[in-house]
Amino acid sequence: MSILKAENISLTYPEKEVAVLKNINLDVPESTLTVVLGESGCGKTTLLNILAGFQQVSAGQVKIDDEVLTGPDARRAVVFQEHALLPWLNVSDNVAFSLKLKGLKSTEIKSQVASILNTVGLSHVANANIWELSGGMKQRVGIARALISHAPFILLDEPFAALDAFTRESMQEFVLNLWIKEKKGFFLITHDIEEALLLSNQLVLMTARPGTVVETLKLDFAERYRKGESIRAIKSDPQFIQLREMLFERLKAQKLHAVES
Structure with a gap:
């Protein structure tokens, strides 16, 4: 450990x-x-x-x-006080952003994003715009973005x-x-x-x-x-x-x- x-x-x-x-x-x-x-x-x-x-x-x-x-x-992954999400991207694309920077294949990105959104209970808003979400949901997107990095420390x-x-x-x-x-x-x-x-x-x-x-x-x-x-x-x-x-x-x-x- x-x-x-x-x-x-x-x-x-x-x-x-x-x-x-x-x-x-x-x-x-x-x-x-x-x-x-x-x-x-x-x-x-x-x-x-x-x-x-x-x-x-x-x-x-x-x-x-x-x-x-x-x-x-x-x-080490960080969840900020202000959710710091990218407003021009939907929920899935915000969560996938770091994986795209790593150059992962689209099929692998979709699989990982779907898994993380399921973990944080946001599968039903995967394609929603950020401004459509409540404050708590925005923070869960931020946490999902941290979790998808597979960092041992959040x-x-x-x-x-x-x-x-x-x-x-x-x-x-x-x-x-x-x-x-x-x-x-x-x-x-x-x-x-x-x-x-x-x-x-x-x-x-x-x-x-x-x-x-x-x-x-x-x-x-x-x-x-x-x-x-x-x-x-x-x-x-x-x-x-x-x-x-x-x-x-x-x-x-x-x-x-x-x-x-």
């Missing part, structure tokens, strides 16, 4: 002399769910961009197992932030089902506490100025879902509620400290 690693990652923008991240150490194993929780501005998206290979660091390194990574590669940048509460929960369930079926390493960033608790085997709590990991929690809520417990039952569990309130108070205290300092 491979592990995506951040080792002693720090980032400072020299021209602004602003420290963005400081001494981040993090392991994202395959087949696990890792969620980074923190208030806006703590550097969550920057950390994701570093893990994806989009952003260079001031110190430290990103590795898969013992290999140091210096840029993007096919082992990085998600607050993918459900713009969705209404009902759609957001259905997408959370969708991610859990993908994790169970695909056995990939999922790395997700969010500022939503319930989402962080539900979608993580390990929950990483970050604080800002500069962004630093202050605590990592090992959780079993996703595993309970895997074993058949419903999301509604999990979210109403006293342990879940207690942890949600504890994290809320910690984030609130961090925010107040940042304002006062």
